[in-house]
Amino acid sequence: MKITIKTFAHFKDICGFQEKELTVSDNITISDILREITRLHPEMHKHATSVLCAINQEYKDLNYRLNDGDKLALFPPVSGG
Amino acid sequence: MKITIKTFAHFKDICGFQEKELTVSDNITISDILREITRLHPEMHKHATSVLCAINQEYKDLNYRLNDGDKLALFPPVSGG
Amino acid sequence: MNEITFQKDPITQATINSKIGTHLDGAIVTFIGRVRKNSRGREVLYLEYEIYEEMARKELQKIEKEAVDRWSLNTCIIIHRIGRVEISETSIFIAVSSPHRKESFLAAEFIIDEIKKSVPIWKKEFYNDGSEWISERS
Amino acid sequence: MNEITFQKDPITQATINSKIGTHLDGAIVTFIGRVRKNSRGREVLYLEYEIYEEMARKELQKIEKEAVDRWSLNTCIIIHRIGRVEISETSIFIAVSSPHRKESFLAAEFIIDEIKKSVPIWKKEFYNDGSEWISERS
Numbered sequence: 001m002k003i004t005i006k007t008f009a010h011f012k013d014i015c016g017f018q019e020k021e022l023t024v025s026d027n028i029t030i031s032d033i034l035r036e037i038t039r040l041h042p043e044m045h046k047h048a049t050s051v052l053c054a055i056n057q058e059y060k061d062l063n064y065r066l067n068d069g070d071k072l073a074l075f076p077p078v079s080g081g
Numbered sequence: 082m083k084i085t086i087k088t089f090a091h092f093k094d095i096c097g098f099q100e101k102e103l104t105v106s107d108n109i110t111i112s113d114i115l116r117e118i119t120r121l122h123p124e125m126h127k128h129a130t131s132v133l134c135a136i137n138q139e140y141k142d143l144n145y146r147l148n149d150g151d152k153l154a155l156f157p158p159v160s161g162g
Numbered sequence: 163m164n165e166i167t168f169q170k171d172p173i174t175q176a177t178i179n180s181k182i183g184t185h186l187d188g189a190i191v192t193f194i195g196r197v198r199k200n201s202r203g204r205e206v207l208y209l210e211y212e213i214y215e216e217m218a219r220k221e222l223q224k225i226e227k228e229a230v231d232r233w234s235l236n237t238c239i240i241i242h243r244i245g246r247v248e249i250s251e252t253s254i255f256i257a258v259s260s261p262h263r264k265e266s267f268l269a270a271e272f273i274i275d276e277i278k279k280s281v282p283i284w285k286k287e288f289y290n291d292g293s294e295w296i297s298e299r300s
Numbered sequence: 301m302n303e304i305t306f307q308k309d310p311i312t313q314a315t316i317n318s319k320i321g322t323h324l325d326g327a328i329v330t331f332i333g334r335v336r337k338n339s340r341g342r343e344v345l346y347l348e349y350e351i352y353e354e355m356a357r358k359e360l361q362k363i364e365k366e367a368v369d370r371w372s373l374n375t376c377i378i379i380h381r382i383g384r385v386e387i388s389e390t391s392i393f394i395a396v397s398s399p400h401r402k403e404s405f406l407a408a409e410f411i412i413d414e415i416k417k418s419v420p421i422w423k424k425e426f427y428n429d430g431s432e433w434i435s436e437r438s
């Protein structure tokens with residue numbers, strides 16, 4: 001199935017992309033994807049405990065299983081206001 | 082000794098004056114003056130428990146003994162803001 | 163900057179904004195009290211505020227000093243209308259600023275709460291069929 | 301009236317004031333967040349805010365709805381700057397109104413607290429010698 005990954009703030013700098021289409025296997029979790037991203041971009045490792053995830057603009061936890069067409073966003077703790 | 086009495090809001094309506102000079106005996110307390118005013122203006126009676134008193138722009142309680150030249154203010158609970 | 167003003171004219175915020183906050187301040191909280199059309203179930207036409215001005219100024223200075231000292235405010239501006247005030251007009255304007263927001267929120271609420279307790283100002287409501295002095299705690 | 305705005309241009313209060321409050325409201329509380337020159341001991345030249353706008357709007361709508369429902373607000377206006385923001389400029393403006401003051405104070409503080417927890421906006425500080433993404437809780 002196909003999903004989109006978006007990154008923000010320093011995660012964008014680390015991963016080197018802002019938005020990317022990806023073909024992934026069925027039943028994949030956010031956790032699985034994050035593990036793969038961390039393998040490709042080891043600097044993500046130190047953010048492992050603070051990363052926030054959203055699917056289609058709604059916060060989700062790492063166990064969430066993605067569906068075809070999902071938009072996954074990965075970002076650090078927010079700092080607006 | 083001479084003192085001045087000021088009244089505000091509905092106390093002014095009841096007492097019929099805004100500011101008045103008075104000659105009073107030494108050692109008189111606010112309580113004494115208030116008793117005399119209530120005798121002259123019985124409508125003040127129902128405000129006996131809520132009246133606020135100030136001497137020279139500072140809150141004082143009923144036991145305060147006045148000095149020559151003091152400015153006594155008598156007024157109901159405030160309602161600004 | 164600290165400022166206490168009693169004024170007969172309407173309070174317009176435009177003239178105030180430029181005075182509020184320094185480059186040290188991350189937070190400004192303002193409180194605006196407005197005259198409501200409806201009070202205790204009666205329709206109010208307008209208000210009049212009476213003030214014991216010398217004492218009101220002293221009491222407000224105490225409140226302002228306590229707030230500024232306690233929460234290290236860099237701005238504390240308090241403006242109260244006196245005389246006749248129309249429906250929906252601002253009767254009181256309070257603005258405080260501080261480096262962080264918690265202090266400004268606490269200070270603004272403290273100031274209006276204290277004003278309502280101790281500053282000698284009284285409100286008279288005018289209705290179609292008369293008027294009445296309002297005493298919050300009587 | 302309820303309103304959520306993200307804007308690149310400076311926030312000027314003049315245009316906002318007329319929208320705030322109804323004749324039912326005795327209280328308006330505003331919170332203004334400003335960019336401070338000094339952050340964590342470093343001198344900041346300016347900021348940039350990045351936003352995940354579709355999600356930020358949804359999160360803000362949830363916060364606004366909760367505040368309006370919980371405290372029966374008649375006004376809830378939230379404006380957040382995005383992009384480059386200079387020192388002493390307003391980064392966020394919140395205005396709420398309600399019949400009585402307690403509700404407006406609680407709501408304004410709730411809204412800014414929640415925004416800082418959940419709305420996907422990130423601040424990058426620029427210094428003389430570089431820049432840094434700020435993550436409040438990392």
